[in-house]
Amino acid sequence: MAEIVAAMAMTHSPGLTGWFDRAPKDYQEQALRAMGEMRERLARARPDLVVVFSNDHLLNWPINNTPEYTVGIAGEHVGPAEWYDEWLGLKEYRIPGHPALARYIVNEGARRRLAFSYLRQMQFDDGVSVPMHYLNPSGSIPLVPVTMNCTVPPIPTPERAYQVGTALREMLKAYPGHERIAILATGGLSHEPGGPRYFWVDEEFDLWFLDLLKKGDHQALLRECTLERMEEAGSGGTAELIAWVLALAFTKGPAEVLAYMPALAWRSGTGMVVWPHLA
Amino acid sequence: MGNVDRCDKTLPTNEMMFHVRRDAKLRARWLTDLEGIAREFGLSREEYEALRDKDVRRLHDIGVHQYYVPQILRLFYGAAANTNNHPALEAYKRAYPDEAARSLRLQEELEKRRG
Numbered sequence: 001m002a003e004i005v006a007a008m009a010m011t012h013s014p015g016l017t018g019w020f021d022r023a024p025k026d027y028q029e030q031a032l033r034a035m036g037e038m039r040e041r042l043a044r045a046r047p048d049l050v051v052v053f054s055n056d057h058l059l060n061w062p063i064n065n066t067p068e069y070t071v072g073i074a075g076e077h078v079g080p081a082e083w084y085d086e087w088l089g090l091k092e093y094r095i096p097g098h099p100a101l102a103r104y105i106v107n108e109g110a111r112r113r114l115a116f117s118y119l120r121q122m123q124f125d126d127g128v129s130v131p132m133h134y135l136n137p138s139g140s141i142p143l144v145p146v147t148m149n150c151t152v153p154p155i156p157t158p159e160r161a162y163q164v165g166t167a168l169r170e171m172l173k174a175y176p177g178h179e180r181i182a183i184l185a186t187g188g189l190s191h192e193p194g195g196p197r198y199f200w201v202d203e204e205f206d207l208w209f210l211d212l213l214k215k216g217d218h219q220a221l222l223r224e225c226t227l228e229r230m231e232e233a234g235s236g237g238t239a240e241l242i243a244w245v246l247a248l249a250f251t252k253g254p255a256e257v258l259a260y261m262p263a264l265a266w267r268s269g270t271g272m273v274v275w276p277h278l279a
Numbered sequence: 280m281g282n283v284d285r286c287d288k289t290l291p292t293n294e295m296m297f298h299v300r301r302d303a304k305l306r307a308r309w310l311t312d313l314e315g316i317a318r319e320f321g322l323s324r325e326e327y328e329a330l331r332d333k334d335v336r337r338l339h340d341i342g343v344h345q346y347y348v349p350q351i352l353r354l355f356y357g358a359a360a361n362t363n364n365h366p367a368l369e370a371y372k373r374a375y376p377d378e379a380a381r382s383l384r385l386q387e388e389l390e391k392r393r394g
Contacts, residue, residue, distance in 0.1 A: 019362045059300070062297040192345075193345065194344075196339070232281070265362070
C-alpha cells in the first residue's frame with residue numbers, strides 16, 4: 001500500500017516568479033525562507049512523487065466545458081504553456097509524471113462515483129509552474145497534477161472539496177504499490193484576478209483563514225469558511241483555497257504557518273503552510 | 280455572489296480567448312486583424328468594440344470572464360513584467376478608480392506598519 005508522507009500548501013501567484021523583486025525586501029526574504037523550508041521538508045519526506053492540487057485557469061478547458069477535477073496522466077510534464085513563459089519569467093521545464101498512479105485516480109475515482117477528467121498532455125500556467133520552480137526546481141520528484149475548476153461558476157463548495165479530498169486520501173492509500181506520496185496544494189490566499197478588486201488583498205480574511213488552519217478543527221473550518229466568505233474576500237481567486245481544503249483532508253491537527261504576506265505587489269495574499277500530522 | 284458570477288459562459292469572446300492563448304498564429308494577428316479574428320469567432324459588434332477599446336469595465340459588463348480581461352490587455356501591451364505599473368494594470372486603475380484608490384491607501388498603511 002502507498003503511503004502519504006507530507007502535506008503542504010502555498011500561494012502560486014505569478015508575481016512570485018514574474019516580478020518577484022517588486023515586493024518589499026522583507027516579503028521577498030520571508031517568501032524565500034518559507035519556500036526553502038518547504039523544499040527541505042519535502043526532500044526529507046523522501047517522496048516518490050508529489051500530487052499537486054491546483055486549479056485550471058481556463059487554460060486546459062474552454063469555458064463551455066469545465067470539469068470539476070482533472071488529472072494530468074502524462075509520462076512527462078512540460079511547462080510553462082505557450083505564451084505564459086514571458087509572463088511568469090520561467091524557462092521550459094520538464095518533470096516526469098507517474099502515469100500508473102494518475103490513471104488509477106481516474107479509474108478508481110469513477111468506481112467511487114467521482115468524475116475525474118484527464119489530459120494526456122496537461123498545459124501549465126502559474127498554478128503548477130510557480131510552486132514547482134521553488135519546491136522541485138530540478139524536476140527530480142515525479143508529478144501528478146490534479147486541477148479543479150474554481151473560476152467558472154458553479155464553483156464547488158469547500159464541503160464538496162473536503163469530501164473529494166477524503167476520497168482521494170482513501171484511494172491513494174489503497175494504491176497497490178509502495179509509493180511515498182507528498183501532497184501539495186497551491187493557490188490563494190485572497191485575491192481577485194482580473195476583477196474590479198484586482199489590486200486588493202484581504203489581510204483580515206487571510207489571517208482568519210490561517211488561524212482556522214492553525215486551530216486544526218476541520219469541521220469548524222468547513223462550517224465557517226463558506227464559499228460565500230471566500231468570494232467576499234476576492235472573487236474568482238480566493239476560492240483557489242479549495243485546493244488547500246483538499247489537502248486538509250490528508251491531515252489532522254494544527255497546521256504550521258511558515259509565512260504570510262499581504263503582498264499587494266504580487267496581487268495576492270501570499271502564504272506557506274505545512275501540516276506536521278497526517279491523517 | 281462575487282464578480283466572477285457576472286460572466287456569460289456562452290459569450291463568443293470567452294470561447295475565442297481560449298483559442299487565442301494557445302495559437303501563436305491568432306496572437307500574431309491580434310494587433311493587426313482583431314476585427315477578422317472577431318468575425319471568425321462570431322463576436323458581436325459590441326464585443327469587438329469593447330476589445331478594440333481595451334475597455335475593462337465594458338468587458339466585465341458584457342460578461343467576459345474576469346480572468347480573460349487581463350489576458351486581453353496583455354495581448355495588446357505585452358506580458359512581461361506585469362507589475363502594478365504595467366499598462367494592463369493602468370487600464371484597470373482607470374476603469375475602477377475607487378477600488379484603485381482603496382488599494383493605494385492599503386498599500387500606504389502596510390508600508391507605514393512595516394516601517
